[in-house]
Amino acid sequence: MSTAKSRWADDDPETEAIIAQQKREKEAKRRAKAEKQRQLEAKAQQTQTPETNSHPANGETGPPKKRRRLSNDAAETTGSDADAPEIAPQKKQSTALLRFPAREWGTCRHVDNFERLNHIEEGSYGWVSRAKEITTGEVVALKKLKLENSPDGFPVTGLREIQTLLEARHPNVVYLREVVMGNKMDEVFLVMDFLEHDLKTLLDEMREPFLPSEIKTVLLQIVGGLEFLHSQWIMHRDLKTSNLLMNNRGEIKLADFGMARYYGDPPPKLTQLVVTLWYRSPELLLGADKYGPEIDMWSIGCIFGELLTKEPLLQGKNEVDQVSKIFELTGPPNAQTWPGFRSLPNAKSLRLPSSSSSATSSGKIPLLPRSKFPYLTNAGLSLLSSLLALNPTSRPTAQQCLSHAYFKEDPRPKPREMFPTFPSKAGMEKRRRHHTPEAPKRGQEAPQLDFAGVFGGAPGGDTGEVGAGFALRLG
Ligand SMILES: Nc1ncnc2c1ncn2[C@@H]1O[C@H](COP(=O)(O)OP(=O)(O)O)[C@@H](O)[C@H]1O
Numbered sequence: 001m002s003t004a005k006s007r008w009a010d011d012d013p014e015t016e017a018i019i020a021q022q023k024r025e026k027e028a029k030r031r032a033k034a035e036k037q038r039q040l041e042a043k044a045q046q047t048q049t050p051e052t053n054s055h056p057a058n059g060e061t062g063p064p065k066k067r068r069r070l071s072n073d074a075a076e077t078t079g080s081d082a083d084a085p086e087i088a089p090q091k092k093q094s095t096a097l098l099r100f101p102a103r104e105w106g107t108c109r110h111v112d113n114f115e116r117l118n119h120i121e122e123g124s125y126g127w128v129s130r131a132k133e134i135t136t137g138e139v140v141a142l143k144k145l146k147l148e149n150s151p152d153g154f155p156v157t158g159l160r161e162i163q164t165l166l167e168a169r170h171p172n173v174v175y176l177r178e179v180v181m182g183n184k185m186d187e188v189f190l191v192m193d194f195l196e197h198d199l200k201t202l203l204d205e206m207r208e209p210f211l212p213s214e215i216k217t218v219l220l221q222i223v224g225g226l227e228f229l230h231s232q233w234i235m236h237r238d239l240k241t242s243n244l245l246m247n248n249r250g251e252i253k254l255a256d257f258g259m260a261r262y263y264g265d266p267p268p269k270l271t272q273l274v275v276t277l278w279y280r281s282p283e284l285l286l287g288a289d290k291y292g293p294e295i296d297m298w299s300i301g302c303i304f305g306e307l308l309t310k311e312p313l314l315q316g317k318n319e320v321d322q323v324s325k326i327f328e329l330t331g332p333p334n335a336q337t338w339p340g341f342r343s344l345p346n347a348k349s350l351r352l353p354s355s356s357s358s359a360t361s362s363g364k365i366p367l368l369p370r371s372k373f374p375y376l377t378n379a380g381l382s383l384l385s386s387l388l389a390l391n392p393t394s395r396p397t398a399q400q401c402l403s404h405a406y407f408k409e410d411p412r413p414k415p416r417e418m419f420p421t422f423p424s425k426a427g428m429e430k431r432r433r434h435h436t437p438e439a440p441k442r443g444q445e446a447p448q449l450d451f452a453g454v455f456g457g458a459p460g461g462d463t464g465e466v467g468a469g470f471a472l473r474l475g
């Protein structure tokens with residue numbers, strides 16, 4: 001309220017006194033109301049689960065600060081869809097209700113507003129096409145969600161995909177424009193910006209791998225997008241080259257949030273059936289049901305390796321074979337490099353060669369064999385080795401990864417505008433299916449795995465291979 005005097009007040013001292021009295025009363029009322037509100041808020045906070053309510057500020061190093069989940073949803077039961085979608089734990093909420101940003105929601109438009117141009121890909125959770133918005137002529141990607149596996153309503157993966165994508169607005173995350181509907185309730189489509197390539201198809205089509213300077217630009221953008229997700233307490237849980245999109249301006253965007261979810265600290269119990277096998281971390285393979293964003297960093301290591309060689313780094317035929325392939329590359333774990341791995345459910349049956357305990361007595365992360373990556377600099381090899389550290393706590397966070405010396409040494413990351421362009425398969429024709437494993441299906445039981453055969457379990461095995469300095473028998 002203006003402090004200027006009433007034009008009439010000077011003329012009449014009595015009126016002036018009344019106005020002043022009214023002002024005082026009004027002020028007292030306002031103060032009492034504010035105090036009441038403050039007390040109510042304090043009370044509400046006391047009854048709420050305490051949390052520090054912070055997520056890492058830019059420039060801060062180290063992992064995100066400790067805080068608790070606010071969501072009271074049941075632990076994510078193995079392979080079941082029983083778990084309710086969770087709320088963003090970093091933001092104070094008075095209830096544990098599913099939260100959608102209000103401004104984004106209204107009546108969904110009909111998919112008829114778009115004209116289908118060509119089919120792009122059928123993946124595990126949806127069909128993707130290139131389409132044109134009829135009124136504007138803009139080209140978009142339409143992803144039809146697969147809803148058939150959820151008799152009791154909208155599948156949690158679809159909800160999560162929409163919720164996390166709406167929250168994750170970042171230059172390195174695919175832009176979800178809107179959600180549109182078909183004629184039936186189970187016809188739900190995500191309308192996204194269209195990008196010409198996914199990295200898997202592109203690497204398959206390229207004759208030579210990316211140049212070192214290009215690999216840096218690609219990797220920096222992937223990790224930049226991931227750093228943002230983790231700062232929002234979102235784990236992607238299915239990072240792989242087919243879920244990384246690239247346009248003809250050298251921009252990379254993380255896509256496919258069908259597996260993404262909010263996480264907390266301490267970590268909630270979650271299903272281990274996440275992440276496509278070849279990109280799945282050893283703690284998940286060994287059955288950890290409490291895990292964190294480090295699983296995404298492992299996938300980043302696998303993607304880094306794939307960018308270097310154009311081939312997926314660890315192509316296991318099944319879970320046991322995947323563990324064998326990992327240990328063959330990294331060397332087996334020991335009590336120094338990965339204290340506590342023995343207590344993981346599937347590690348009980350794991351038989352390691354006796355030499356493994358003396359392999360790395362310093363507890364330092366062992367460097368991966370240089371012979372596998374002959375063109376990588378020492379700094380590059382050290383980054384790759386740390387991303388592929390068996391012990392999740394030894395892996396760098398996305399933020400630490402971004403400031404690694406590898407990105408600062410020559411050759412410097414190539415400016416995006418200097419990136420070569422490639423013919424777009426997605427833009428022209430139906431693509432052949434990649435012969436790569438798919439993300440785990442929700443609703444499946446996590447298998448009880450027997451790792452007894454990973455290292456010389458059964459005597460007289462005939463499928464022995466010599467790995468990184470130790471004999472390996474596949475289970
Ligand atoms: N916005 C997009 N622009 C262009 N292609 C896309 C886009 N989104 C997805 N795709 C293509 O469709 C494929 C499958 O999409 P994705 O979201 O990964 O679905 P799924 O959950 O079925 O794996 C991707 O690998 C990519 O080739």
Ligand SMILES: [Mg+2]
Nearest residue numbers: 123242243256
């Ligand atoms: Mg996908």
